[in-house]
Every structure is written in structure tokens, then in C-alpha cells.
Amino acid sequence: MFTRMSDLDRMFGAMDLLRNRMDRIFGDFDYFYDCGPGLAVNGSLPRTNLYEDGDHFEVRAEVPGITKDNLNVKIQGNYLEISGTRAADSPDGFKVHRTERGSNTFSRSFTLPDDVDAEKAEAALKDGILYLMLPKTEAARPKQITIK
Amino acid sequence: MDETRELVKQDNKNIEKTRELRSAIPAVDIYENDDEILLYADMPGVIKEDISVNIDNGTLSLSGIRKFENKGVSKWEEFWDVEYARSFSVPQTIDIEKVEADLKDGVLRLHLPKSEAAKPRMIKINAA
Incomplete structure (x- = not known):
């Protein structure tokens, strides 16, 4: 039971903290995604x-x-x-590794x-x-x- | 309430840092024939002076730093200053003295010649 404003406040504080953490996780994800090869595979566009x-x-x-x-x-x-x-x-006459x-x-x-x-x-x-x-x-x- | 304040305070404890250089992995092509191994790496925006190629103990490491002069307000950005870095295992048979590298249009091309001893040899069969 939330009887006092301070309890509510505390709950939202915890939710904010969680949201910040989540944002940071996805930020890291983007970070690596963005740094991948730009113009590489077929159909990709230059950045x-x-x-x-x-x-x-x-x-x-x-x-x-x-x-x-x-x-x-x-x-x-x-x-x-x-x-x-x-x-x-x-080049011609070369074996392709990668x-x-x-x-x-x-x-x-x-x-x-x-x-x-x-x-x-x-x-x-x-x-x-x-x-x-x-x-x-x-x-x-x-x-x-x-x-x- | 006290606990909330503590949580907020903890968030503020994160020290402000300057933007670190992001690292990126260059896309590479690797080819091989009897005489040499070729390695092409895309490193757009990196100038010759900022690239280093090291071969040490069977590991080839490439790195290059790209720095742009920024002017104006950025409206959108999809790429930025980065540090390209990537390592490869290379066979010990590479003749390190004769490795050549050139950079053109943002593509680094490495020629890694194989040492004479490592080249395939045709064995002549002597008829008895």
C-alpha cells in the first residue's frame, strides 16, 4: 500500500534508475553496430x-x-x-580467404x-x-x- | 525519501569524461597465391602518417586513427572520428623484410610475400 507520497516518489526513483540502465545498454549496442563496416556487403550504403x-x-x-x-x-x-x-x-589468380x-x-x-x-x-x-x-x-x- | 536521494546521488557520482575515441573494425579482404598474401582493408579518412602496421611473433596488427576537422553544426552524423584496429594471425613464413603497404582512396593494401623456403616447389621425379 502506498500511503505516503514518499513511497510513490521512491518507486518512481527506482524506475528512473532502471530506465537509465536500460538506455545505457542499448547505447552500447548501437555503439558497436554503428562502427561496423559501412560500405561493405551488397546493398549497403555509404555513411x-x-x-x-x-x-x-x-x-x-x-x-x-x-x-x-x-x-x-x-x-x-x-x-x-x-x-x-x-x-x-x-586480383586474378589468387585464392580468396576473406x-x-x-x-x-x-x-x-x-x-x-x-x-x-x-x-x-x-x-x-x-x-x-x-x-x-x-x-x-x-x-x-x-x-x-x-x-x- | 532518503533512499531516493541516495539513488540520485549515485547517478551524479559518475565522473564526466572527455569523449573517447571510438574503435572500429575495418572490413578486410584477404587473398593468397603461391608467392604472397594480400590484405586489403577499408580505412576511409585515415591519412598515411596515422596508420601503423606491426608484425610481431606471428601477429599482424593494423591500426589507424581518423580525425576530422569539424566545423559547423552537425545536422546528422553516421560516422565520426574513430580508431581502426584489427589483428590477424600470419604464418611465420612471411618475409617480414619485404612486406609492402600502400594507401589509396582510403584502402590500405598490404603485400606479404612468403619467404623462399615456404614457396611450393615442384619435385622432379627421377626415373629409376
Whole structure:
């Protein structure tokens, strides 16, 4: 019987503690799941990050082993599409012990938070990471408001 | 009530720590022929200077640290700074002096040549 508020309080306290513990367990689970190979088995997509810095967006994607000829980037308004092919680089005449990297074709599309200026967009490929600098359109840029 | 406070207090006892570098396991392909073993590992974003390859007592260990310059507010993140690490058992017959490694487009390629003594040899059968 819960006759006093303090008993109820204690019960909820214990439940909160349990919930925190559970959250932490799943946090650990995600941790290992997230760190697995990104672009590996057939049908998997490259992992991407999106950063926003005032007047531009920066998109980064993990594309190990893909040359720039095998990558395509399309932009229209706030629509971004990254597609590509990872060619098989297995050497001839070798016995295969393990293949985790695989070769595949992927296509991933995004809706960016704002329209970007496709003309001024820049793309760079360095150490297996694709860097996209996407300046926002004039209308989407932040405006400084002067206080009167 | 006292007990509740104790529970809450315990939670606060967890000391704040700086974000540790996450570790990740690189995906690898391993191939072998009569002359050498090839090992390809995906390590996107790692620069040459931050990779180390060690062969010691039959264990090959790879490790590489990836650090990004972060600017701007992150809207979503699916990958981040990590430390790639993975170890393999390699046969003692690898000629350690001649191991070669190169890094291109985020893929580390290791050539592990077998020593002369370990290569398969054709035995000629002498007719009696």
C-alpha cells in the first residue's frame, strides 16, 4: 500500500534508475553496430554526415576504394543524390580467404534543410572520403538584423 | 525519501569524461597465391602518417586513427572520428623484410610475400 507520497516518489526513483540502465545498454549496442563496416556487403550504403555552417552545408560520405570517375553527385534545389560504383579489386589468380569489402553499386538521396546553389557547389575526394561544399541560395542564407 | 536521494546521488557520482575515441573494425579482404598474401582493408579518412602496421611473433596488427576537422553544426552524423584496429594471425613464413603497404582512396593494401623456403616447389621425379 502506498500511503505516503514518499513511497510513490521512491518507486518512481527506482524506475528512473532502471530506465537509465536500460538506455545505457542499448547505447552500447548501437555503439558497436554503428562502427561496423559501412560500405561493405551488397546493398549497403555509404555513411554520410551533414554539417551546417551559416551560409553553406557540408556533406561528407565514406566512400573507400572508389575513384572519382565512379562517383556521381546530383543537386537540384534541396535534393542531393550521391551514387557510385565500387569496382571489384580482387586480383586474378589468387585464392580468396576473406571478402568483407565487396563490390557494389549504390545510390543514396537526401533532402537538405534548405535550397543550395548547384552552380557553386564543390566536391573533393580525399582518402576515401567525399567532401561536398554546398553554398545555400541567397534566399536561404541567414540575415543579420540590426537592432534599432 | 532518503533512499531516493541516495539513488540520485549515485547517478551524479559518475565522473564526466572527455569523449573517447571510438574503435572500429575495418572490413578486410584477404587473398593468397603461391608467392604472397594480400590484405586489403577499408580505412576511409585515415591519412598515411596515422596508420601503423606491426608484425610481431606471428601477429599482424593494423591500426589507424581518423580525425576530422569539424566545423559547423552537425545536422546528422553516421560516422565520426574513430580508431581502426584489427589483428590477424600470419604464418611465420612471411618475409617480414619485404612486406609492402600502400594507401589509396582510403584502402590500405598490404603485400606479404612468403619467404623462399615456404614457396611450393615442384619435385622432379627421377626415373629409376
